[in-house]
Amino acid sequence: MTAAVALGAKPTATTIALVGRPNAGKSSLYNALTGGTARVGNFPGITVDVLEAQVTFGTGDAVTVVDLPGVYSVEAIADPESDEGHARRYLDRLSSAGTPHLVAQVLDATHLPMGLRLTLELKRRGAPMVLLATQHDELMRRGSMLDAKALSAALGLPVLAVSARSPNVKQQLEAFLADAVRVRAVEPTLVTDVDALAAQVLKPLGDSKAQAAAVRRRTERMDALLLHPVFAPFLFVGLMTALFAAVFLVSDPVTGLIDLVNRALGARLESALGPGWVSSLLVDGVLGGAGTVLGFLPQIVILTMAMEVIEASGYLARGTFLVDRILKLAGLGGRSFVPLLTAHACAVPAITSTRIIRDPGQRLRTMLVLPLMTCSARIPTYGLLIGTFFATRGPVFKGAMFVGLYAAGALAGFVASLVLGKTVKRAGRSLPLVLEMPAYRRPQAKVVLLAGWRAATRFVRDVGSVILVATVVLWALLTVPGPGSAEASLRAPPDSSPRVVAMHGSIAAFVGRALEPVTQPAGFDWRINVGLIGSVGARELMVGTMGVIFGIEGDGDEVSPLSQKLRDAKSRTGARAYGVPTGLALMAFFVIACQCMSTLAAVRRETRSWRWPAFVFGYTYSVAWVLAVVVFQVTRALGW
Amino acid sequence: MTISKLQVGQTRVVKGLRLPPGEAAWLRAVGLYEGVSVTPLRFGPFRGPVHLRTSTGAELAIDFDLAQAVDLGDLP
Numbered sequence: 001m002t003a004a005v006a007l008g009a010k011p012t013a014t015t016i017a018l019v020g021r022p023n024a025g026k027s028s029l030y031n032a033l034t035g036g037t038a039r040v041g042n043f044p045g046i047t048v049d050v051l052e053a054q055v056t057f058g059t060g061d062a063v064t065v066v067d068l069p070g071v072y073s074v075e076a077i078a079d080p081e082s083d084e085g086h087a088r089r090y091l092d093r094l095s096s097a098g099t100p101h102l103v104a105q106v107l108d109a110t111h112l113p114m115g116l117r118l119t120l121e122l123k124r125r126g127a128p129m130v131l132l133a134t135q136h137d138e139l140m141r142r143g144s145m146l147d148a149k150a151l152s153a154a155l156g157l158p159v160l161a162v163s164a165r166s167p168n169v170k171q172q173l174e175a176f177l178a179d180a181v182r183v184r185a186v187e188p189t190l191v192t193d194v195d196a197l198a199a200q201v202l203k204p205l206g207d208s209k210a211q212a213a214a215v216r217r218r219t220e221r222m223d224a225l226l227l228h229p230v231f232a233p234f235l236f237v238g239l240m241t242a243l244f245a246a247v248f249l250v251s252d253p254v255t256g257l258i259d260l261v262n263r264a265l266g267a268r269l270e271s272a273l274g275p276g277w278v279s280s281l282l283v284d285g286v287l288g289g290a291g292t293v294l295g296f297l298p299q300i301v302i303l304t305m306a307m308e309v310i311e312a313s314g315y316l317a318r319g320t321f322l323v324d325r326i327l328k329l330a331g332l333g334g335r336s337f338v339p340l341l342t343a344h345a346c347a348v349p350a351i352t353s354t355r356i357i358r359d360p361g362q363r364l365r366t367m368l369v370l371p372l373m374t375c376s377a378r379i380p381t382y383g384l385l386i387g388t389f390f391a392t393r394g395p396v397f398k399g400a401m402f403v404g405l406y407a408a409g410a411l412a413g414f415v416a417s418l419v420l421g422k423t424v425k426r427a428g429r430s431l432p433l434v435l436e437m438p439a440y441r442r443p444q445a446k447v448v449l450l451a452g453w454r455a456a457t458r459f460v461r462d463v464g465s466v467i468l469v470a471t472v473v474l475w476a477l478l479t480v481p482g483p484g485s486a487e488a489s490l491r492a493p494p495d496s497s498p499r500v501v502a503m504h505g506s507i508a509a510f511v512g513r514a515l516e517p518v519t520q521p522a523g524f525d526w527r528i529n530v531g532l533i534g535s536v537g538a539r540e541l542m543v544g545t546m547g548v549i550f551g552i553e554g555d556g557d558e559v560s561p562l563s564q565k566l567r568d569a570k571s572r573t574g575a576r577a578y579g580v581p582t583g584l585a586l587m588a589f590f591v592i593a594c595q596c597m598s599t600l601a602a603v604r605r606e607t608r609s610w611r612w613p614a615f616v617f618g619y620t621y622s623v624a625w626v627l628a629v630v631v632f633q634v635t636r637a638l639g640w
Numbered sequence: 641m642t643i644s645k646l647q648v649g650q651t652r653v654v655k656g657l658r659l660p661p662g663e664a665a666w667l668r669a670v671g672l673y674e675g676v677s678v679t680p681l682r683f684g685p686f687r688g689p690v691h692l693r694t695s696t697g698a699e700l701a702i703d704f705d706l707a708q709a710v711d712l713g714d715l716p
Contacts, residue, residue: 073669077662113696114671195675195696212697220681229685321701325688334689334701432703433689434670439699 013054014181015064015099017091018132019122020106021115022070022083023438025134027051028164029106030067033173049352050090058171059178066090069355074121081363083355095127102181103129109139109146109161110439112202116194119155123189130158130180132173137163138439143211144202151201156187165444219439226318233322240406243306245399251298252395255383258295259561262287280499280552281475288551289471289544292562294463296380296543297456303376304455305448307345312443316341317435324433330414331421333359334433336366340413343373344406345455351602364612365424367603369416371594371616374409376455377539381590384543388563389583408591416619462540471544474534478503478552482510493570503552522589522628523582523636525571532589539595580640585632592624643678643690643707651679652712659709671698672710 018026034053051067068090069083078084094101105122107115112133122129133146145161152159160176162169191197226232266283273279310316316338324334332340335357343350347370354370357363374382386401393401482488485505492504503509511533512526519529527549534545543562550565569577594600600613607613646652654676657664672678677695684690687704694700702710 073666076665076669078666111696111698114698117669198696223681223691227682227691317701321684321689321691324701324703325684325686334703432706433701434667434672434703434706435689435701436670437691437699437701 013062013064015066015094015101016104016177016181017066017068017094017101018104018106019068019087019091019118020070021072021108021111021118023436024070024106024108024115025164026067026070026106029132029134029162029169029173030065032164032169033065033177050086057174057178059174061178061181063177063181071118073118074125079358079360081355081360082358086355091125091127095125101127102177103127104132104177104180105129106132106134109133109135110142112146112198113195116191116198120189120191120194123155123157128180130177131155131160132176133159133161134164136161137165139202140205141211142215143205143207143209145205147201147203151197154189154191154197154201156189158183215439222440223318226315227321232318236319236322237403241399241403243303244402244406245396247299247302247306247399247402249395251302254298255295258297259292262291262295263561265291277479280479281472284548284551285472285475286468288547288562289474290463290468292547293380293467293540293544294460296383296540297459299379299383300376300459301452301456303379304345305452307341308448308451309443312441312447314438314440317437320433320435321437326414327417330417331362332366332369332417333357333362334435336362339366339370340373340410343370343375345376347371347373347375347596347599348602351599351606354606361424364607365417365420367606368420368424368612368616369413371596371599371620372409372413372416372592374406374591375539375596376459377596378405378590380540380543381535382587384546384563384566385583385587388566388578389580391563391567405587405591408588412592412623462538466538467540467544470534470537470541471548474508474530474541474545475548477508477511478506478530478548480507481505482507484510488513491572493572494574500553503549518625521633522585522625523578523632524585524628525577527569527577528582528586532595535595537595537597539590542590542595579636581632581635584635584640585628588631589624589628592620592627594620641712643680643692643702643710643712644704646678646680646712648680648682651677651715653677653715654710655713656711657709658711659706667706671696671700672702677715678710678712 018030020026030051030053034055050069053065054062055065056062068087071078071084071087074088074091078088080089091103103122103125105115105119107119115133119131131151133148133151136146139146146159148159148161158176158180160172162172166172226235228235266287269282269287270279273282319341320334320337323337327333327336327340336354338356339350339353342353350370350373351367354363354366357366382402382405386398390398390401479502481502482505485502488505488509490504492501496504508530509526512529515529515533516524516526519525519532524532527546530549531542531545535542546566547562550562550569553565553569566578567576571577594616600617603613603616604610641652643652654672654674656674657667657672659667668674671694679693681691681693681699684704689701689703690707691699691701
């Protein structure tokens with residue numbers, strides 16, 4: 001069992017706190033010990049929450065294992081709201097509460113001196129502790145090995161050299177930690193020069209200097225290309241375009257298959273149940289709504305796995321180096337890059353990850369612009385709109401459209417940062433960029449697959465819970481007559497079926513129509529308005545809502561996919577309802593609007609104020625509406 | 641001499657940090673402390689960050705303004 005814990009929670013068993021510098025490998029050992037699924041990566045600051053799990057070792061010892069965010073020092077001043085501040089508060093509470101505990105410092109054996117400086121600080125706190133020297137396989141690959149006995153004798157504490165990739169890492173850790181928990185001795189040390197100690201305990205294996213130089217040369221060769229002042233930005237854009245084109249190429253057939261199964265199931269249900277509200281609820285509400293959203297599962301999984309590969313390889317830190325100057329121009333900084341990139345998967349963890357930003361003003365501004373980044377929840381809507389209005393184009397064009405939408409989100413974030421940089425200030429210590437550049441690593445297939453699995457289960461869970469309930473409620477609102485329903489029903493397109501006529505007089509249609517004076521300049525009619533209302537809580541609901549509406553509209557047509565139904569949609573005059581301008585205006589609206597209650601709740605949690613989430617909601621919706629109107633009017637004037 | 645004035649590939653030893661005490665202590669903890677030698681690997685364009693390697697084997701990217709606050713001396 002793994003859970004993020006509140007700092008006020010009282011530990012119940014002997015607690016083993018995994019402490020160490022950022023990117024030392026704490027989360028990998030935590031996962032090995034607990035069978036947990038804490039995110040791991042090749043970048044400092046991946047863990048920003050305190051994770052806790054109760055486990056019973058093979059030796060029978062029951063313990064609580066805690067994974068703390070990385071700390072460089074437990075003595076230098078740290079912002080209490082930063083990831084380091086959270087870790088230190090947990091350690092302080094552990095000491096003051098008198099709970100039996102053991103500090104297990106995880107240190108990267110390939111960067112021993114830096115880890116040992118923290119060891120001396122931790123020893124000065126007086127708590128029982130052990131050392132877990134990770135990356136021992138990597139150290140050996142570089143031609144050295146750690147003399148754990150010598151290090152243990154010098155520091156007066158137990159030391160285990162371990163590799164998280166080793167198949168028996170769990171057994172090694174359990175046996176070592178179970179002994180340490182029972183003894184929990186604190187012995188003094190006379191060591192003060194950690195550089196000398198590191199040199200003494202690292203033993204060469206053959207020609208260690210030559211091997212270390214070979215590893216360094218490989219990193220240098222890759223950096224020469226990936227950090228090239230001219231080529232690197234082009235490489236980055238090219239990589240992203242290829243990635244999105246691949247997402248379309250690979251996922252399009254799978255999405256098509258899910259859609260096909262969905263429609264076949266709908267046709268069977270309809271013929272088995274016959275016409276009536278039960279079959280309409282199941283076919284139009286459940287399959288048309290939640291089922292349609294489920295069709296976008298492959299895009300989300302493939303994109304998540306690709307992002308995981310980029311992160312695990314060590315490229316993320318290089319990206320930070322590349323964009324630091326640009327972000328500084330916008331009033332942010334290099335450390336804002338990780339939350340900004342994380343937000344391309346989901347803004348909620350990205351807002352939590354702003355704790356790695358040590359400048360309070362930059363941290364707040366980053367939080368305020370994060371909802372503009374293109375999160376995975378936008379993918380179903382973008383996929384539907386691109387598939388509807390650019391159906392005849394090839395995957396490269398569609399991939400380029402996706403890149404354009406991502407770039408539009410990033411550009412919107414840049415402009416918002418510029419404006420907020422001049423208006424939103426927050427007192428506190430301003431710290432410029434300092435970032436460790438990790439060595440390149442080959443991503444582990446298991447970690448990448450796990451990330452894809454996590455994304456898939458989260459998406460399916462959302463579709464099966466929130467989205468399913470919301471689309472059923474929406475189906476009800478589209479079925480129950482609203483005020484003046486008889487008169488409103490007359491506005492249905494000519495030759496509409498009785499169900500379609502009834503829908504035009506429903507509560508949802510009444511509300512959607514009431515908004516038309518505001519949204520018509522953007523090309524949105526009542527059906528899109530209902531979708532926009534439905535997607536206030538979560539963006540994915542836009543597709544579900546459209547699925548329900550056009551499921552009912554396409555009464556008797558269970559063969560056409562939703563994109564075809566959207567293309568064929570009629571206005572009340574019987575003319576084609578939506579063209580490319582409407583599609584582009586909708587895209588513009590979705591690029592900007594913060595349609596996510598979870599994101600607003602996360603901003604509330606991190607800022608401890610309702611003012612900032614209200615501000616995010618207000619400014620993104622206002623700008624989204626203005627932009628949608630401009631896009632619609634301009635593209636229509638151009639005859640698109 | 642500061643890190644910002646070094647050429648790519650040139651190595652010098654950190655002699656001092658002209659920073660507020662709290663900030664200096666944190667920077668020492670990260671890996672830039674008196675006695676460690678530093679070698680710039682590249683400078684980001686338009687006064688962008690400095691990518692450097694320390695004698696402990698660590699590679700860091702530090703802000704250009706910060707690089708101007710790290711005083712260096714000759715190698716022993």
